[in-house]
Amino acid sequence: MxxxxxxxxxxxxxxxxxxxxxxxxxxxxxxxxxxxxxxxxxxxxxxxxxxxxxxxxxxxxxxxxxxxxxxxxxxxxxxxxxxxxxxxxxxxxxxxxxxRLGTTSATTAPAAPSAAPPHTYELQFSHMICDDESNPEPLGRDEPYTVFSMITQRQADEGEPARSLRTPVYKANDGDRNPATGSQKLRLFGPSGAAAISSDVLLTATHFEHDLGDLAEIVADIGEILTTVAALAESIGLPVVAVVAGALSSIAAFVASIGADDPVGEPQALVLTQALADSKTQNSALVTLPAMKFDGGNENGIYRVFLTLRRAS
Structure with a gap:
């Protein structure tokens, strides 16, 4: 990844x-x-x-x-x-x-040929940490949540839609971890069980402070935006990762325009490949990935979101 x-x-x-x-x-x-x-x-x-x-x-x-x-x-x-x-x-x-979007730094090199069956993986949302709640703080705790949308290259090639889901809406003050202990274990890749990463996975994450927004609509909106971007890439023969900057800018632009719940910082993305997952789990079957940071400043708060990658076989 x-x-x-x-x-x-x-x-x-x-x-x-x-x-x-x-x-x-x-x-x-x-x-x-x-x-x-x-x-x-x-x-x-x-x-x-x-x-x-x-x-x-x-x-x-x-x-x-x-x-x-x-x-x-x-x-x-x-x-x-x-x-x-x-x-x-x-x-x-x-x-x-x-x-004009330029190139990305993501690596999507294929795994080296092997006679052994490929390892299978699960990618999960684990937890988030509130580094700084939104101002003015005396008005009460933040209500943060993150929306994830993901699509594989195979799905994009075949015209299938992105899959979107969200974390629970939490309550958070400065320094709070949600959930307080352990992992939320919200499955992102491998929703029905661990699977080999036979096609590169693009995942986007958009962080919000809940206000008056319709949660189901926001999840559907982001999924439809990523589906459209993936279809645009497919129509001109590009891999989805080649237009990730366009995907993130499209999500950010629409989210700001809808104005239902406040976005915190900018949308983030990561790419998950079989080769990179194999490399990351060489020493441990369960790894916590580097935090995705959402910096909304004093007004909207600062959060870190953590995902875990588990090699199941």
Missing amino acids: SNIETGATGAARAEFAGVTLHLLRRYAASVPTAQRNDVDNAVWKALDRVPDAKRVAERLVQATDKLADEKKRARFGGTYAFKPASTTVPRRELEAIAG
Whole structure:
């Protein structure tokens, strides 16, 4: 697994988020089949497998349409975010936009050939630590939670949707660990049991302070955004990890636009591969991965989220 760093500029990220918004706009508008291109077809194939996908797309688009132009341009760029649903996104233009995201530091090298069966793994959310609760602190404890969304390369290639879920909503003061002891054991990879990592896994994590947001809607929103981004990558023959900067910027832009629960810091991502998992568990079958840090400053708090990787066989 690898925490992901990219060299993408803010403008390139916003531009990609704008394309994500535009494709969701076209899907919400039910653009006729005859007016769709290959990029649309990849998005339709994936989103048609998501329950209530059109309703979710409509909600996301409506939230962005309420933004002032200045905010919309800052989050989604100045091009596709302002185009009507009738406008297609040509493949070559999408390739150029994705290319401006730059490269990532994630390693996805295949495992060395082996006659032995591959090891099987589970990736779980273990716990979170509140390093600094949001201000003003006298108003009560924070109510933090994290939403995870993940998709494998195989799923992206086959037009399958991302899977999303969240942690419990906790109560937290400065220094609190949730759960207080042990692990929450929320399964991320290997939801039905340990499995070999036969296809690279991209996982995103978005941290929130619960306020008035509908938790189920927020989980569905983030899953639909990642599904759309993965479909965009597939439509131009790129692995999902190649557009991870676009995925994170798209999630961040939509989350800020919905404005239901307060996002804490920026969304994070990691890539899990068989080779890297084998390497990490050479000395111990159970390892705690480096913390994912969500820094919302004094206003929204600072949290660390911990995942564990277990080699089952």
